[in-house]
Amino acid sequence: MAVTAREIADELAEGIRSGERKPGARLPGEPALVRKHGVAKATAQRALTLLVTEGLAVQHKGSGTYVRDFQPIRRVANQRLSQERWGEGRSIWGADVGQRPMSVTDLRVYEAQAPDDVALLLDLEEGERVVIRDRLFTVESEPVQAAISYLPADLVRESAIAQEDTGPGGTYARLAELGVKPVRFVEELRARMPSHEESGRLHLTAGTPVVEIYRTALTEEGTPVEVNRMLLDAGAYVMEYRISG
Amino acid sequence: MAVTAREIADELAEGIRSGERKPGARLPGEPALVRKHGVAKATAQRALTLLVTEGLAVQHKGSGTYVRDFQPIRRVANQRLSQERWGEGRSIWGADVGQRPMSVTDLRVYEAQAPDDVALLLDLEEGERVVIRDRLFTVESEPVQAAISYLPADLVRESAIAQEDTGPGGTYARLAELGVKPVRFVEELRARMPSHEESGRLHLTAGTPVVEIYRTALTEEGTPVEVNRMLLDAGAYVMEYRISG
């Protein structure tokens, strides 16, 4: 009998998936759905909210609901970390962002006690201190990734790693100079919905998950020297890993 | 003035994140929130829905709303690489999850034309045919992953790969026998919200993203011989990749 929000959402979703409604196109608004299906405004709104939570649409208040545009950045893990790239003063970022320039904003560098999870990964004593590099990566004025690196403070305190500008080659070149060159990396990742705070920091629209990555950098001897915790806007990234059997 | 759904949700979320409300514990229901905050039932319900869409809670109709339990399966992509030197056991999420038995259900094997995306990855002519192995992986009676493999039909049609039972060593052992042993793999992955259909197939609760992985298997010569498209319940998995610089 009743037309449900689910049914209205499915009809619109079908139009989006089939390509009939193109990315960026405006979807019918609440009043239009009320007229067409004879439902209450709240039901029409719920239908649109369903599309948003399924990642198919974005809403701009005062303007309308639009088909979502997915134009991801490709993050190639192996390429980024390949040895040849470090020594040449080439930045890790920029290589795989394609044509779109990525910039670092809100960089903060400071020293503090290591959080428990990081202490575990870095094999630190309880309460040991770390140098923390906290930053936000932005593409076309939109934040796409928050990253926070932890390095043993006793190891890197005197190096450029503890400065805002780490110099040519970045953190990894400095670690190599300290005799703890990272040669292997472990990435642990999971996808989940962001907290309210994380949504705000990455300007996420509802229906966008985040990918949380912990990357541990290890020396030849297997000593962990850096942990980088990244939070990626899942709507902005595709990740690639190359594995040799 | 008014107490918003967001504020009620934040208060509950704080209790969950602090550990005060433990995984599996029951949260106050709609009537309790109505009494405590003096809001309408719909507002209380919206507060609980916010927690669900943020992945912090699950709802069981007729029973209640509960703090979500995250006990992930660890998927190590580089299974075949030596475990040494990568530092044992140091992991962020649930080192405990070792040997929960995983079973294959709903296996279907058939031949069809390759979809466009797969044809691209497999380097096939338009309309070329593939053998498709479609299956669901289940842990403790709950589906956690849907996987669908595509292999060039001309190559594998006569082998056990086209049978339900691929025999000892599975698909890769049969490919090796055919002289196209996969030795390298490329995995492309993204996280997104599931469609309504996908939610149903993987029994996902709202607020659970999926991880979509395309894995291409390549021979020594670089010829792609299999594409496996996996859809993982993001609430059930942690992924691990090991990268050598």
Next chain:
DNA sequence: AAGTGGTCTAGACCACTAG
């Protein structure tokens, strides 16, 4: 039978956007 979430109607007020 009582309690819980699921969904809907009907109507209200607000804030933001666009022309």
Next chain:
DNA sequence: TAGTGGTCTAGACCACTTC
């Protein structure tokens, strides 16, 4: 200023779970 989404109240009926 008209249209849009954002959020709320108030009340209704249903299906499911638990005891």
